[in-house]
Amino acid sequence: MNKKAWLLFFVLLLTVSTALFGCSSDDGASEDGGDGGTSEEGGSDAEDxxxxxxxxxxxxLDPITVTDGESFKVTKNVFETLIEFGKEDTEVNPGLAAEWDVSEDGLTYTFTLQEGVTFHDGEAFNADAVVYNFERWASGTEDKFYYYKSMFGGFGDDEGHVIESVTATDDMTVEIKLKRPQAPFLKNLAMSPFGIASPKALDEMGDDEFNENPVGTxxxxxxxxxxxxxxxxxxxxxxxxxxxxxxxxxxxxxxxxxxxxxxxxxxxxxxxxxxxxxxxxxxxxxxxxxxxxxxxSMNVGYLGLTTTREPFDDPKVRQAMNHAINRQAIVDAFFEGRAEVAKNPIPPVIAGYNDDIEGYEYDVDRAKELLEEAGLGDGFEMDLWAMPVPRPYMPDGQKVAEAIQNDLAAVGITANIVTNEWATYLDKARLGEADAFLLGWTGDNGDADNFLYVLLDQDNIGSNNYTYYENQDLHDLLIEARSEVDEDKRNQLYMEAQEIIHEDAPWVPLAHSTPxxxxxxxxxxxxxxxxxxxxxxxxxxx
The missing domain is CATH 3.40.190.10 (Periplasmic binding protein-like II)
Known part of the structure; x- marks a missing residue:
């Protein structure tokens, strides 16, 4: 082949190679992240x-199946809810519902839906899609759709289930009837778990595949x-x-x-x-x-004590743990002034916070006295679970665990620090397998119900109540508060509830942070x- 022929061949080869290189995959994303100009390491070199x-x-990535903030960071941008929170607060605003009407008795909510909305798979969003999602959620189980039970009291025909029916009265109108009033109902609907999913995608993929390939609006x-x-x-x-x-x-x-x-x-x-x-x-x-x-700040970081595991089935031991841990030292050492010591399970910004409660003082002698009264004057050995990832309410779970370990040693308690991969950590803690575990909560809707009922009521054992704590008097108060529409009366009920929780001490509340x-x-x-x-x-x- 002569020199001109070689040159022609080279130019042709370069042209074909360039054309092949420029082709994208069917989903529009190249191996390194696609059209946004990202490198394999994930950095961006484009402003879009x-x-x-x-x-x-x-x-x-199916929002109804998860409870962790890392999942909701993503699903918040893939799915939308009927009601949306404000850009900087938890005030209710139109979302997929353009407007709504509430009956005088607080039992019937009528939602007029946004026009012209489509799912990512091209299917139209309408009232039937909303009904489909509610029927899917209501037919679930507490080990699958944790938040649904926590927010709406149960599934299907359960006595505690607050939703009586969800009906499409026309193509763009949905009517939801409740069995009893629920004060935070609209705020509950705005929470990330209740993002509306494509019925077609769910039918075609099934729950497991959809969890890996979400389709919203x-x-x-x-x-x-x-x-x-x-x-x-x-x-x-x-x-x-x-x-x-x-x-x-x-x-x-x-x-x-x-x-x-x-x-x-x-x-x-x-x-x-x-x-x-x-x-x-x-x-x-x-x-x-x-x-x-x-x-x-709308959060709490805490040490949970699994109340069904010895010796944490004894309130005196749990109270001793509260006295043994130097919360102020933890806040000073790891939060650099961007947190306050917690004494209640809800942060002070939440209506119904009980500021009259006196927090457990750091008191080594009192902790030892309580252990003696519980028959554990010589101390005991336990596992202390430390989070493997930083969270907004606890920037470094491992270091906080080490500080708690040192505090407990001073009262004769030997704490062995344990950890797991994040999803495993959450699952095992939820199943009650930890003696004591570090965890926390960022409020989903700005309501006290979202902290006290969701995290500490006996209805939610095995879902968001990881401590397996139960108290019937507390339960009665929290159920009454959920149905009370008078805000002053609701707040009083929540303050009473915090007094019971403080005495029973299923947690060691640690800090309310400013992440x-x-x-x-x-x-x-x-x-x-x-x-x-x-x-x-x-x-x-x-």
Whole structure:
């Protein structure tokens, strides 16, 4: 072959190679994350892609099946609810329901739905889709749809189930009838677990496959999930709110270490970092290329004591644990002034908070006295479970566990620190397999019911009540409070409930934190929501 022929062959080969390289996969995402211009490491080199660094992976992507914040970070942007919270608060606003009407007796809610909404699979959103989702949730079980039972009191024909019927009265109108009034009903509907899913996708895929390939109506549609590495979402071109979302792609990257996540932000590998250590806030504020975000405090971090496991079935032992742990020292050491010591299971910003309760003082001698009264004057050995991922209510679970371990040793308790992968940790703790476990809660809807009933009522043992704590007097108060529409009376009931919980001491409440995030300085219109589930449809790069 002569020189000209070789040159012609080379040019042809280069042209074909370029054309092949430019082809994308069927789902529009290339192997490295696709159209947003991301590298294999996950950093962005285009202003239409947001890379969100977080401490752990999602447990699942079907919102009704999960309870963890890492899952809701993603599902919040894939699914929408009938009611939406405000951009910066938990006030109720129109969502997939454009408007609603409530009967005078508080038992009938009529929702008029938004027109022109479609699911990511092209199916129309309508009243039948809403009914389908409610019927699916109501036919579940507590080991599958944890939040549904917690929020609505049960399933199907259960006596406690507050929902009597959900009916499509026409193509765009849904009527929900309740068996009894439920004061936080609208706020409950706005919670992330109740995102409306595509009936067609659920029918075609089934629950397990749908959990890996979610289909909603939200501003971003699901593209890819590499477990413990990243989740890729891309702009839904047919999204019903004009001009939104502003980003073309969002990538959630799992970076377990807080310091490594901040380094990735500083180097430009990611654009937004969750779980910034309070001790690193000055570093962020001193960097002109970064900005610091404070998430409004609506949380509690706690040490849960499984009340069905010896010796924590004895209230005196649980009270001793409360006296033995130096909460102020933990807050000072690990929260850098961005938290306050907790004494109740709900944060002070929640209506019904009982500030008259006197918290357990750090008192080694009193702790020893209580252990002596419980027949454990020589102490005992236990397992102390430490979270493997940073959470908004506890930036470093391992270090907090070590501090608690030292405190307990001073009263004769030997605590062996145990941990598991995050999803396993949650599942085993939920099943009551831990002696004591570090955990916490970020409020879903700004209501006391979402803390006290969800986390500590006997109805929710095996779902969100990980301590297996039960008290009939508490249960009666919480059920009454759920149905009471007079806010003053509700608040009084919740204050009484906190007195019972304080005495029984199923938790050692530790801290109410102000969680920190950091982002690139050119990231605009991002708001850290108090629920911990951030809607990214307004965010963009300047």
């Amino acid at each position: 892609t947001l890379v969100f660094g977080r401490g752990g992976d999602s447990v699942g 939200g501003p971003f549609k699901f593209v890819e999930w590499r477990r413990n590495e990243r989740i890729v979402l891309e702009k839904f071109e047919d999204y019903w709110q004009e001009g939104l979302p502003k980003l073309n792609q969002v990538i959630f990257r799992s970076i377990p270490e807080n310091s490594a996540r901040l380094n990735a932000l500083t180097s430009g590998e990611i654009d937004l970092a969750d779980g910034v250590n309070p001790s690193d806030s000055a570093q962020v504020e001193g960097n002109d290329n970064l900005q610091l975000f404070e998430r409004p 920190l995030m950091a982002g690139s300085a050119n990231l605009k219109d991002f708001v850290a929501h108090p629920t911990g589930s951030d809607n990214l449809m307004d965010a963009y790069f300047e």
